[in-house]
Every structure is written in structure tokens, then in C-alpha cells.
Amino acid sequence: MGTYSRGIIVPDFSEDKLANSSLILADDVEPVPTNSVGTGMFVIGTTKVRPRVSASDGKPAIFKRGQKVNFWMQVYNLSVDEKTHKPSATFEYDVVNAATNKAVVHTVDSSEKMGNVGEQVTLQKALAAANLDPGVYRIQIKVSDNISKQTRDPSASFAVE
Numbered sequence: 001m002g003t004y005s006r007g008i009i010v011p012d013f014s015e016d017k018l019a020n021s022s023l024i025l026a027d028d029v030e031p032v033p034t035n036s037v038g039t040g041m042f043v044i045g046t047t048k049v050r051p052r053v054s055a056s057d058g059k060p061a062i063f064k065r066g067q068k069v070n071f072w073m074q075v076y077n078l079s080v081d082e083k084t085h086k087p088s089a090t091f092e093y094d095v096v097n098a099a100t101n102k103a104v105v106h107t108v109d110s111s112e113k114m115g116n117v118g119e120q121v122t123l124q125k126a127l128a129a130a131n132l133d134p135g136v137y138r139i140q141i142k143v144s145d146n147i148s149k150q151t152r153d154p155s156a157s158f159a160v161e
Contacts, residue, residue: 018150019076023141025061025158026070027052029124047072047124052158060136060157063129069158071125071139078111078119079147087111088146091123098136098157105131132160 028050032043042050049072052061063069071093078087088111095105105127111117123141140155 015077016148017077018143018145018148018152020143020152020154021074021076023139023154023156024049024072025052025139025156026050026072027063027067029070029072029126044072045122047122054157060159062159062161064161065130065132065134067129069127069129069139069160071123071127071141071156073123073141073154075121075123075143075152076119078117078121079145079150080119081147087117087119087121089121090142090144090146092140092142092144093125094140094142095127095132096138096140097133098138104137129160134160 026049028048030048031046032040032048036043037046040048042048049070052063054061075089075091078089080087090111091109093105093107093109094103096103107125109123111121114121123143136157136159138155138157140153143152145151
């Protein structure tokens with residue numbers, strides 16, 4: 001029996017600084033019943049996000065060709081236009097083949113197309129692994145706040161077998 005203590009660095013979520021949660025690669029993303037909101041394993045708010053984690057040897061998370069590769073992330077502190085009371089942001093998704101460094105999937109969304117969005121938005125996309133050749137890929141999500149002119153560009157690697 002013993003005690004182990006270790007310090008951690010808490011991220012800075014200043015209200016005037018664009019921020020994001022971890023970019024989660026998941027093999028299952030689904031809504032949960034109303035009575036299960038916020039409870040249970042892998043439940044974040046109204047969604048169950050079961051992550052596909054990397055192997056302990058540092059290799060990327062592996063998806064089989066018959067599976068879906070889900071991307072899930074929250075963005076915080078989007079600036080709101082004083083006239084419209086809505087944010088103005090674009091979200092670019094690039095899936096890049098790590099061997100060739102070429103984008104194989106490129107998609108752009110905007111806050112205007114997402115309906116009722118406030119200072120926080122949840123980004124959720126799915127991609128069929130069958131559409132990708134076997135290999136290692138990197139998902140890059142570029143978040144651009146058009147009002148504050150701030151950007152965030154998290155990325156994560158995964159493999160398709």
C-alpha cells in the first residue's frame with residue numbers, strides 16, 4: 001500500500017480564446033436514450049462515443065475495412081456576431097494518406113449550415129473505412145472562427161486494414 005501523486009496541467013479555456021476538446025476516433029457513435037443522458041461508460045452528454053484507442057506501442061488506432069471511422073470533437077468559445085447573435089465558423093475535414101501526404105477526403109462545413117449553434121459546437125463525422133485503401137491516415141480538422149479570426153487544427157492518426 002502506498003501513495004502516488006502527480007501534477008497535471010489543466011488546459012486554459014479562457015472565454016476569449018478558441019479551444020477544442022480532444023479529437024476522438026471512435027468505432028461507435030450513437031445517441032443515447034433520454035434517461036441515460038450523461039450516465040454510463042463513454043457517454044458524453046446525449047451521445048455515446050466509444051473510442052478506438054491506439055496500441056500501447058504507439059501505433060495508430062486500427063479500423064477494419066468493413067467498419068466506420070467516426071470523428072468526434074467539441075469546439076468552445078466561438079465568437080458570436082453582435083447583430084445576428086450567431087457564430088460564423090468553418091470546419092474543414094481532411095483525411096490525408098500518411099504515405100503520400102495527399103488528401104483523399106476533403107469536406108467543409110459551416111456554422112450557418114449546422115442550425116442552432118452557439119458558442120459551443122459538437123463536430124461529428126463518419127467515414128466508411130471501405131472507401132480507403134489499407135494504410136495509415138491522418139484526420140486533420142481545421143476550425144476557423146470568422147469573427148475572431150482564430151483557428152484550431154487538431155489531428156489524429158488511424159490505420160485501415
